[in-house]
Amino acid sequence: MTDRRHVTPTRTAGGWNEEAALATSADTLGLTVADEILDGGSPARVYRTTAATGDDLVLKVLVPAPGAVDGHDLASFRHKLHQIERLRTLAPRLAAHYLPVVHFLDGDGWSACTTPFYDSADLAAPLRESPPRTGEFFRRHATLVRALVLDGYAVCSHPTPVGHLEEVVVGRFLRRLPVLRRALPEDLTTAPRITVNGVPCEAPHLALGRLTGRLAPLAPARLMAPAHGDANTRNVLWCTRPEAAEEFRLIDPRGSVEPWDPVYDLAKTLFSLSVWDPALRTGFSVHGSKHGYEVGFRQPVFPGYRAAVHRFLPHLATHEGLSFLFRDDPGWLDRLLLTHALHVLAEAPCRLSDRKPKPDLQGRESTPEALALGHYLLGTLLINDLVDRLDRVGHVDAAGHLALVTDHLPGGGS
Numbered sequence: 001m002t003d004r005r006h007v008t009p010t011r012t013a014g015g016w017n018e019e020a021a022l023a024t025s026a027d028t029l030g031l032t033v034a035d036e037i038l039d040g041g042s043p044a045r046v047y048r049t050t051a052a053t054g055d056d057l058v059l060k061v062l063v064p065a066p067g068a069v070d071g072h073d074l075a076s077f078r079h080k081l082h083q084i085e086r087l088r089t090l091a092p093r094l095a096a097h098y099l100p101v102v103h104f105l106d107g108d109g110w111s112a113c114t115t116p117f118y119d120s121a122d123l124a125a126p127l128r129e130s131p132p133r134t135g136e137f138f139r140r141h142a143t144l145v146r147a148l149v150l151d152g153y154a155v156c157s158h159p160t161p162v163g164h165l166e167e168v169v170v171g172r173f174l175r176r177l178p179v180l181r182r183a184l185p186e187d188l189t190t191a192p193r194i195t196v197n198g199v200p201c202e203a204p205h206l207a208l209g210r211l212t213g214r215l216a217p218l219a220p221a222r223l224m225a226p227a228h229g230d231a232n233t234r235n236v237l238w239c240t241r242p243e244a245a246e247e248f249r250l251i252d253p254r255g256s257v258e259p260w261d262p263v264y265d266l267a268k269t270l271f272s273l274s275v276w277d278p279a280l281r282t283g284f285s286v287h288g289s290k291h292g293y294e295v296g297f298r299q300p301v302f303p304g305y306r307a308a309v310h311r312f313l314p315h316l317a318t319h320e321g322l323s324f325l326f327r328d329d330p331g332w333l334d335r336l337l338l339t340h341a342l343h344v345l346a347e348a349p350c351r352l353s354d355r356k357p358k359p360d361l362q363g364r365e366s367t368p369e370a371l372a373l374g375h376y377l378l379g380t381l382l383i384n385d386l387v388d389r390l391d392r393v394g395h396v397d398a399a400g401h402l403a404l405v406t407d408h409l410p411g412g413g414s
């Protein structure tokens with residue numbers, strides 16, 4: 001059971017900031033704060049702490065910036081707790097894999113929560129080893145899918161509302177576009193066409209316009225339980241204690257109890273491997289000239305990620321546990337690739353609200369604007385390719401499409 005409290009100290013002069021909310025949270029809960037953990041993907045600040053009992057807890061504090069994108073706001077933060085509580089009754093076998101929320105504080109304009117510190121590495125860690133342990137990554141991913149899909153998503157089935165993909169997948173980017181327009185170079189977001197890595201592209205909102213009225217064949221056969229909704233590789237913590245090497249814990253779900261599509265999460269994991277995690281770990285290299293933009297990842301990059309991206313979809317297609325899901329859902333593969341392209345695009349505005357330092361492997365920092373720009377450019381490339389392929393042949397060749405972000409990049413790929 002979560003210890004849930006309202007904290008009512010009066011508003012600090014100038015409103016709450018992260019330092020004040022952190023100090024108040026630590027004080028209220030009697031925590032000694034140690035290091036900040038910089039691995040998260042949201043504007044929340046996350047710290048390792050010790051309680052008076054000696055327990056190691058992770059404290060997460062959110063003071064949202066004005067105009068934070070959906071998903072980075074206080075309501076979503078609070079709903080994460082509701083979602084985990086709901087799963088405890090709806091899908092108890094899956095819920096056993098969620099780290100419990102020990103405390104939840106509701107402040108005035110901020111929130112905070114704690115979870116027990118879990119000795120772990122992210123799901124993609126085996127892919128960064130030298131040589132990469134690709135087989136081990138897929139073994140772990142198959143275990144994750146069994147919990148997330150079979151013990152989670154599959155416990156409910158709901159009819160898919162008309163216009164689901166337009167609203168949830170495409171609309172998520174279009175709703176966030178104004179935030180991006182305020183931060184990216186004006187010529188880039190106002191031009192109807194841009195060239196990316198030598199490929200002439202339409203602006204992404206225009207390319208998406210070509211899909212209007214054509215997404216019905218890609219729609220999910222059904223929506224299912226809200227099992228997670230933000231299954232990036234850093235939200236899956238794999239135990240590093242040798243005696244519990246098969247164990248993992250989930251954290252940081254989307255923060256919604258609405259029925260959901262498992263393909264959205266499968267696409268999120270693919271996006272972690274193809275663009276998001278390489279970008280956060282290495283930074284982007286971007287060059288603009290009168291000929292357009294060249295975008296790639298900075299060096300060094302991880303060969304294991306590239307291999308995993310190419311094996312990911314065949315691995316899903318042959319995963320014995322997923323056959324029941326895909327059998328009557330002929331649009332799943334094109335939908336997964338559409339959702340993947342939109343995860344890349346919709347991440348661009350998210351990068352702007354995460355102001356935490358982002359040092360790459362050599363200590364060079366990436367600014368939020370540089371990370372937003374890289375996601376926007378690669379997303380533009382992907383969505384144009386996807387719409388062209390749907391136009392020309394009616395479906396997407398996954399290997400050729402994903403090679404745009406793994407093989408055909410300036411500097412030699414990801």
Ligand SMILES: Nc1ncnc2c1ncn2[C@@H]1O[C@H](COP(=O)(O)OP(=O)(O)O)[C@@H](O)[C@H]1O
Binds near residue numbers: 041046
């Ligand atoms: N209880 C925990 N034990 C160990 N690591 C944690 C724990 N909670 C969070 N982390 C680490 O902190 C990161 C950020 O936490 P998360 O809640 O996912 O924040 P964000 O919303 O910013 O993504 C995680 O990706 C993970 O690396």
Ligand SMILES: [Mg+2]
Binds near residue numbers: 042
């Ligand atoms: Mg997270």
